[in-house]
Amino acid sequence: MQIHEAKEDGVLIVAVQGNVDTMSAGQFEARLVELIAEGSHRICIDCSAMAYVNSAGLKGFLVAAKELDARDGRLVLCGMSENVRAIFDMIGFTQIIAIVPTREEALRRLAEPAAA
Amino acid sequence: MARLVLLSVTANLSRRLLIWVGVPGMLLFGGVIWLVSVRSFDRVRDQTEQLIRAMVETHAARLDGSLYRASKIAELLAGALESGTVREQQQLETLLGQMVEKSPEFYGSCVAFEPESFLPGERLYAPYFYWKEGKVQFEQLGTPEYNYFEKDWYKTPKGNGEALWSEPYFDEGGGNALMITYSVPFRRGAEFWGMATIDIALSQFAEELARIRVGQTGYAFLVNRTGRFIVYPDAKLAMQGRIQDINPELARHLLTTEKGVMRTRDPLRNEEAWVAFAPIQNGSLALALVYPREEVLLPAVRLQSEMFVLGGVGLLALFGAIFIVARSISRPIAQLSLAAQEVAAGNLNQRLDIRAGTEEVRNLANAFRKMTRDLKMRMQELEYTTTVQQRMEGELSAARSIQMSLLPKHFPAFPERTEIDLHAIVQPARAVGGDFYDYYFIDADTMCLVIADVAGKGVAAALFMAVTKTLLKANSVHAMDPAEMLTRVNEELNDEKTGMFVSLLFAVLNVRTGELRFCNAGHPAPFLISAAGRRRSLDGQSGVALGAWRHLRYAAQVHQLEPGDTLLFFTDGVTEALNPQEQFYSIRRLEDLAGSFSGRSAQQITNAVAHDVRRFCAEHEQSDDLTILAARWLGQQPAPTTLHNHGT
Numbered sequence: 001m002q003i004h005e006a007k008e009d010g011v012l013i014v015a016v017q018g019n020v021d022t023m024s025a026g027q028f029e030a031r032l033v034e035l036i037a038e039g040s041h042r043i044c045i046d047c048s049a050m051a052y053v054n055s056a057g058l059k060g061f062l063v064a065a066k067e068l069d070a071r072d073g074r075l076v077l078c079g080m081s082e083n084v085r086a087i088f089d090m091i092g093f094t095q096i097i098a099i100v101p102t103r104e105e106a107l108r109r110l111a112e113p114a115a116a
Numbered sequence: 117m118a119r120l121v122l123l124s125v126t127a128n129l130s131r132r133l134l135i136w137v138g139v140p141g142m143l144l145f146g147g148v149i150w151l152v153s154v155r156s157f158d159r160v161r162d163q164t165e166q167l168i169r170a171m172v173e174t175h176a177a178r179l180d181g182s183l184y185r186a187s188k189i190a191e192l193l194a195g196a197l198e199s200g201t202v203r204e205q206q207q208l209e210t211l212l213g214q215m216v217e218k219s220p221e222f223y224g225s226c227v228a229f230e231p232e233s234f235l236p237g238e239r240l241y242a243p244y245f246y247w248k249e250g251k252v253q254f255e256q257l258g259t260p261e262y263n264y265f266e267k268d269w270y271k272t273p274k275g276n277g278e279a280l281w282s283e284p285y286f287d288e289g290g291g292n293a294l295m296i297t298y299s300v301p302f303r304r305g306a307e308f309w310g311m312a313t314i315d316i317a318l319s320q321f322a323e324e325l326a327r328i329r330v331g332q333t334g335y336a337f338l339v340n341r342t343g344r345f346i347v348y349p350d351a352k353l354a355m356q357g358r359i360q361d362i363n364p365e366l367a368r369h370l371l372t373t374e375k376g377v378m379r380t381r382d383p384l385r386n387e388e389a390w391v392a393f394a395p396i397q398n399g400s401l402a403l404a405l406v407y408p409r410e411e412v413l414l415p416a417v418r419l420q421s422e423m424f425v426l427g428g429v430g431l432l433a434l435f436g437a438i439f440i441v442a443r444s445i446s447r448p449i450a451q452l453s454l455a456a457q458e459v460a461a462g463n464l465n466q467r468l469d470i471r472a473g474t475e476e477v478r479n480l481a482n483a484f485r486k487m488t489r490d491l492k493m494r495m496q497e498l499e500y501t502t503t504v505q506q507r508m509e510g511e512l513s514a515a516r517s518i519q520m521s522l523l524p525k526h527f528p529a530f531p532e533r534t535e536i537d538l539h540a541i542v543q544p545a546r547a548v549g550g551d552f553y554d555y556y557f558i559d560a561d562t563m564c565l566v567i568a569d570v571a572g573k574g575v576a577a578a579l580f581m582a583v584t585k586t587l588l589k590a591n592s593v594h595a596m597d598p599a600e601m602l603t604r605v606n607e608e609l610n611d612e613k614t615g616m617f618v619s620l621l622f623a624v625l626n627v628r629t630g631e632l633r634f635c636n637a638g639h640p641a642p643f644l645i646s647a648a649g650r651r652r653s654l655d656g657q658s659g660v661a662l663g664a665w666r667h668l669r670y671a672a673q674v675h676q677l678e679p680g681d682t683l684l685f686f687t688d689g690v691t692e693a694l695n696p697q698e699q700f701y702s703i704r705r706l707e708d709l710a711g712s713f714s715g716r717s718a719q720q721i722t723n724a725v726a727h728d729v730r731r732f733c734a735e736h737e738q739s740d741d742l743t744i745l746a747a748r749w750l751g752q753q754p755a756p757t758t759l760h761n762h763g764t
Binding site for chain 1: 550569570571572573613615616617619637638639640658659660661664665668688692739740
């Protein structure tokens with residue numbers, strides 16, 4: 001797994017590449033927590049290069065979502081493949097984390113004033 | 117042969133150095149010694165030849181001069197008589213005496229006359245002056261006892277009519293000494309008148325020759341024209357032996373009137389020698405100097421042996437230096453290779469005490485030392501991580517035993533219940549523990565079924581699982597409304613901000629009516645398989661995994677089972693099992709397999725699924741827990757008599 005970070009209009013874009021599984025989930029979660037602690041409160045995680053995520057990896061996403069929620073921040077995921085989307089669907093995370101098809105849409109969402 | 121053996125042996129460093137430096141050095145030394153000796157021998161030979169040639173010429177000239185003077189005295193006497201200058205006895209004897217007195221180097225001189233030719237009436241007249249005990253003596257040789265007419269010194273020149281040197285002889289009754297005599301005949305008118313002679317004692321030649329020093333062992337000898345030894349170191353041969361009997365080759369050269377130098381046998385010792393020779397008095401005598409080869413070559417031989425010693429010492433030093441250098445290089449290397457073997461055997465604590473003379477080897481030793489040190493560090497790191505890993509594995513196995521101890525594992529689960537046939541299998545993965553299942557009756561007709569998958573692993577996951585199970589049990593009063601129940605459990609699980617969550621299916625089956633209520637919190641939908649083999653995924657509304665997010669509402673589904681229907685619950689460990697090609701087992705494959713489940717017992721079904729997954733995965737390591745729970749509702753059966761009896 002590799003993580004590429006970029007800033008765009010005050011939004012931190014985290015592009016994930018490879019598998020977020022038992023082996024890499026710890027690193028993934030720790031990095032996200034670190035980035036949030038450093039002050040990134042609007043985060044877009046680009047999952048277009050993410051091949052697979054298991055429950056350990058999902059925990060990383062959940063922790064990020066919780067941390068941002070606690071700080072009035074926002075998290076939007078984008079670019080998911082159908083397989084990955086199905087996993088998020090099954091665990092029910094599509095009901096608690098915003099997931100959009102493209103990065104542009106994600107950035108637009110994050111640019112909006114805080115949703116009601 | 118020795119060289120070949122040396123070369124054929126697999127050469128170590130010192131042997132190679134000896135062969136490629138030592139042997140050429142030896143050859144070079146040998147060559148130099150050979151060349152220098154040859155040159156020095158040549159030089160010594162040339163010098164010797166020059167030396168003895170000069171010596172023999174000098175000494176021959178001196179002897180020649182002496183003999184010449186002697187012959188002149190005799191000729192003078194003869195001339196004085198022939199010219200008539202001397203006529204009287206008194207006059208002659210005075211002249212003769214004076215001449216002898218003036219020539220101490222000669223033995224004596226005599227004038228001998230034919231019978232009655234000088235003194236009338238005297239048949240024999242031969243006045244003779246000679247040296248004896250440092251004084252000149254006179255003697256009348258013409259006595260009846262000494263008939264000089266018969267003596268060789270008189271008879272032979274008289275016969276030849278010319279002057280000549282005699283053979284050496286002992287002048288018995290005359291000079292009484294070993295001598296040679298030069299006789300000059302003189303005439304009165306045309307008639308032979310007498311003989312003027314001069315004697316030279318051989319002892320005088322012997323003295324003269326004895327003074328000639330030819331090195332330490334060389335010597336001089338003198339022969340006359342017939343080859344007879346006049347003076348010779350071997351007294352037995354003097355006057356007796358002849359040179360041609362001893363060394364004919366030398367005699368051939370010696371008895372000519374030539375001078376020269378030749379290499380031949382030493383007549384005295386019969387060894388190699390240089391002999392220089394020169395004629396005296398036109399070959400009347402010949403002087404020879406003998407210089408033994410052994411002594412001639414002594415300086416060269418000495419030089420040669422000195423060079424051998426020097427070369428030997430030099431070679432020894434060279435070999436020693438080679439040996440020391442080779443050892444100073446090869447010993448540390450040998451020590452290093454020994455140390456490397458030690459390291460290979462695992463001994464990293466050895467102290468490498470290598471003193472290398474050469475910089476390259478020193479660098480090697482330092483690099484080796486650093487390598488060993490680094491290796492040791494790595495080993496310690498590895499040991500540490502291994503310990504950590506062991507601790508983690510210990511933790512995992514603890515988690516696994518917690519997990520396993522929470523699972524009901526006694527089958528048949530409810531032997532007294534004919535309505536329900538239930539079986540479950542859990543196969544924990546090596547690294548992950550988080551699956552669990554549960555089943556229990558909350559009243560006579562109502563059975564709860566739980567299957568769940570805690571995200572995460574280790575002790576935390578196992579504990580979270582225990583908490584979940586406990587909370588489920590604690591909220592059993594709400595079991596008839598699974599949605600309400602999960603909503604409550606979710607709130608309680610969200611009390612702690614652990615980030616942990618559990619996907620879970622909670623089902624309530626009325627074993628009497630077959631009514632099934634269940635609520636799905638983020639879990640894979642179960643299959644409902646009819647007795648005829650129809651499969652249906654109960655993938656109705658599904659909620660968020662428990663513990664993930666608070667303030668969520670869950671919804672339940674209600675289904676009516678037919679007798680023989682089987683509920684198949686499973687975790688994603690089944691559908692996401694990987695084969696060596698990294699493909700998922702998939703829900704589709706499970707659904708296909710379920711087609712063969714009609715009429716099978718719950719245990720047969722769980723085993724069939726587990727078996728098929730194992731076959732699919734082949735050698736690929738199981739990466740996640742795998743849990744299968746099958747519950748077959750057989751419908752209301754006639755109560756067995758025993759139970760009936762018991763009921764009454």
